[in-house]
Amino acid sequence: MADVELKLLHRRFGDVVALAGIDLDIATGEFVSLLGPSGCGKTTALRLVAGFDRPTSGRVVIDGRDVTEVPPNKRDIGMVFQAYSLFPNMTAVRNVEFGLRVRKHNGAARNKRALELLDLVGLAQAAGRYPHQLSGGMQQRVALARALAIEPRLLLLDEPLSALDAKVRVQLREEIRRIQLELGITTIYVTHDQEEALSISDRVAVMYGGKIEQIGPPAEMYGSPSTPFVAEFIGTMNRLVATVGDNGTIDYAGLPLRVDAARGLPRGERVLCLVRPETVTVVPANGAAVEGTIAGEVVANTFLGSTSRVRVADGGGDRTLTADVSTSHASALAVGTRVVASFPSDSPRLLSLADQPELPVLDPDNP
Amino acid sequence: MKPRRRIAPGAVVWLLVGVAYFFIPLAATLLFSLRDDQTGKCCTLANFSYILHDPTFWKTIRLSFVVALETIAITLALLVPTVYWVHLKVPRLRPLIGFLALVPFVVAPIILVVGLLDIYRGSPEWFYASPYGFLATAYVILAFPFMYFSLDTGFRSIDVHTLTEASQSLGAGWPTTLWRVILPNIKAAALAGSFLTLAIVMGEYTIASLAQFNTFSVFVQYINQNKAYPAGAVTIIAFAITWAAMLALLAVGRGRTAPITEGEK
Numbered sequence: 179m180a181d182v183e184l185k186l187l188h189r190r191f192g193d194v195v196a197l198a199g200i201d202l203d204i205a206t207g208e209f210v211s212l213l214g215p216s217g218c219g220k221t222t223a224l225r226l227v228a229g230f231d232r233p234t235s236g237r238v239v240i241d242g243r244d245v246t247e248v249p250p251n252k253r254d255i256g257m258v259f260q261a262y263s264l265f266p267n268m269t270a271v272r273n274v275e276f277g278l279r280v281r282k283h284n285g286a287a288r289n290k291r292a293l294e295l296l297d298l299v300g301l302a303q304a305a306g307r308y309p310h311q312l313s314g315g316m317q318q319r320v321a322l323a324r325a326l327a328i329e330p331r332l333l334l335l336d337e338p339l340s341a342l343d344a345k346v347r348v349q350l351r352e353e354i355r356r357i358q359l360e361l362g363i364t365t366i367y368v369t370h371d372q373e374e375a376l377s378i379s380d381r382v383a384v385m386y387g388g389k390i391e392q393i394g395p396p397a398e399m400y401g402s403p404s405t406p407f408v409a410e411f412i413g414t415m416n417r418l419v420a421t422v423g424d425n426g427t428i429d430y431a432g433l434p435l436r437v438d439a440a441r442g443l444p445r446g447e448r449v450l451c452l453v454r455p456e457t458v459t460v461v462p463a464n465g466a467a468v469e470g471t472i473a474g475e476v477v478a479n480t481f482l483g484s485t486s487r488v489r490v491a492d493g494g495g496d497r498t499l500t501a502d503v504s505t506s507h508a509s510a511l512a513v514g515t516r517v518v519a520s521f522p523s524d525s526p527r528l529l530s531l532a533d534q535p536e537l538p539v540l541d542p543d544n545p
Numbered sequence: 546m547k548p549r550r551r552i553a554p555g556a557v558v559w560l561l562v563g564v565a566y567f568f569i570p571l572a573a574t575l576l577f578s579l580r581d582d583q584t585g586k587c588c589t590l591a592n593f594s595y596i597l598h599d600p601t602f603w604k605t606i607r608l609s610f611v612v613a614l615e616t617i618a619i620t621l622a623l624l625v626p627t628v629y630w631v632h633l634k635v636p637r638l639r640p641l642i643g644f645l646a647l648v649p650f651v652v653a654p655i656i657l658v659v660g661l662l663d664i665y666r667g668s669p670e671w672f673y674a675s676p677y678g679f680l681a682t683a684y685v686i687l688a689f690p691f692m693y694f695s696l697d698t699g700f701r702s703i704d705v706h707t708l709t710e711a712s713q714s715l716g717a718g719w720p721t722t723l724w725r726v727i728l729p730n731i732k733a734a735a736l737a738g739s740f741l742t743l744a745i746v747m748g749e750y751t752i753a754s755l756a757q758f759n760t761f762s763v764f765v766q767y768i769n770q771n772k773a774y775p776a777g778a779v780t781i782i783a784f785a786i787t788w789a790a791m792l793a794l795l796a797v798g799r800g801r802t803a804p805i806t807e808g809e810k
Contacts, residue, residue, distance in 0.1 A: 186777035267729035
């Protein structure tokens with residue numbers, strides 16, 4: 179097992195900057211996910227670690243050794259790819275044996291180890307099948323067993339579940355985590371699926387524009403996003419552009435709202451108020467408007483299973499708030515119902531927009 | 546019981562037309578070859594016996610077959626790594642190489658041989674005067690388009706990048722990746738190119754004749770000019786031998802599969 183250091187990694191493709199200086203330390207046995215939208219540089223970073231590409235500048239250090247110029251076949255790194263990568267001419271067991279064959283392990287030991295790993299991923303019964311006889315999920319399990327067979331110092335997973343059905347994806351990601359914990363192998367996992375990253379990682383690094391925006395444990399990333407982009411990308415978030423008012427209030431499009439985090443901030447400062455939808459309460463309007471709440475009507479009510487997402491807008495549409503409420507409660511909140519939306523004053527997080535005139539967009543191709 | 550699938554009458558007619566198109570000339574040649582060389586009457590195997598007892602027949606067919614195998618080996622050795630590299634590293638060069646591969650179609654063999662004889666005039670005797678040197682070199686050029694387009698199709702049918710990177714991540718170098726991962730997965734394409742090359746070399750007359758090498762096709766042409774009925778026999782024999790050679794290549798190409806290990810039972 180290994181610790182990994184990425185030191186100021188830059189990668190340019192002509193005029194395009196894919197990585198703009200990544201610094202990342204990963205401890206031995208840690209599971210770190212690189213999370214971000216398409217084009218954020220996460221796969222580029224992984225390929226630099228694997229050795230399939232060379233950085234424009236910067237270094238990759240594994241176990242204290244600079245491997246930046248070491249070819250991929252000498253790095254002792256196991257990798258599972260996004261595309262199905264099993265060798266079509268070999269059975270599952272032969273695929274798993276491949277790395278051991280390259281390392282000249284003897285036949286019996288090779289076969290024993292391959293069968294053990296197929297058993298670990300729950301596919302001992304499919305050892306003699308060819309890739310075309312396996313489902314997508316089974317192929318990725320075999321690919322995982324194959325990557326682990328060589329007892330790599332580091333395991334890289336490049337969106338290994340993106341081609342699978344939602345149910346299989348959930349099942350397999352849990353298995354990946356179980357195996358990772360069982361073997362204690364240092365792992366870097368690339369994904370654009372935040373739920374996937376949050377559910378199985380020790381730490382999540384959110385990337386945007388070739389940089390790491392924020393890195394931390396999943397709960398911290400969800401609860402305390404440090405940039406507007408992270409706030410938008412991790413989970414669903416109400417983003418209220420406001421200015422700091424008096425006595426722990428903010429002015430949201432002319433409406434004063436009580437926010438504890440505003441205390442001590444300079445009056446008039448432009449801020450982004452981040453409110454999680456699950457903290458928002460929506461109740462049918464009953465008489466006059468109450469101070470510190472948004473009075474309006476339900477403009478959308480989307481069924482999500484056990485919860486429903488309710489969108490509230492005031493008369494002019496200047497002020498909106500999204501709430502996740504229980505589906506049983508949401509049945510009383512049909513579109514057009516007059517309601518009042520509010521949130522506890524201690525739940526929002528404020529980010530200063532003093533140096534940020536524009537809010538980031540999630541998809542750079544589709545602003 | 547599963548109902549039998551009906552074949553449309555139109556399809557049967559077209560199938561029969563196709564079969565007739567290929568087999569009527571062959572049957573006619575066979576019948577012609579069974580006529581007596583003196584009287585012209587049917588049916589005797591004397592013409593086949595005459596050809597099979599001619600030492601030149603065996604000498605020339607051996608020569609052509611060995612040159613064909615050499616051509617296949619050189620073409621595969623040159624083109625498999627090249628096409629692999631182009632697909633992996635410089636895919637934008639594919640149209641250019643495809644265009645170059647068409648050149649042997651455009652340049653007639655009669656022009657090609659004149660140019661090659663001139664270019665290689667100063668080369669060593671063992672190369673210039675040998676069919677295994679000069680002739681095989683010329684045939685590699687003729688085989689280029691057939692082998693290139695077969696291999697190109699084969700490489701397009703697999704995910705070259707992912708397979709290569711998967712192999713490398715498991716510790717394999719370039720030779721192991723090419724030999725153990727890539728080649729087995731483009732085997733069908735390489736075999737198809739090899740069949741075509743074999744057929745071309747076995748039947749090539751212009752270059753061999755002008756460069757004064759006595760290959761099988763030159764022998765066939767000689768028999769055609771001098772003995773009508775044995776010419777039919779030699780054609781049938783050549784047909785059978787070429788098919789047998791192709792089947793042999795297919796058998797070799799399929800190879801022996803690895804023994805089943807415990808996990809595969």
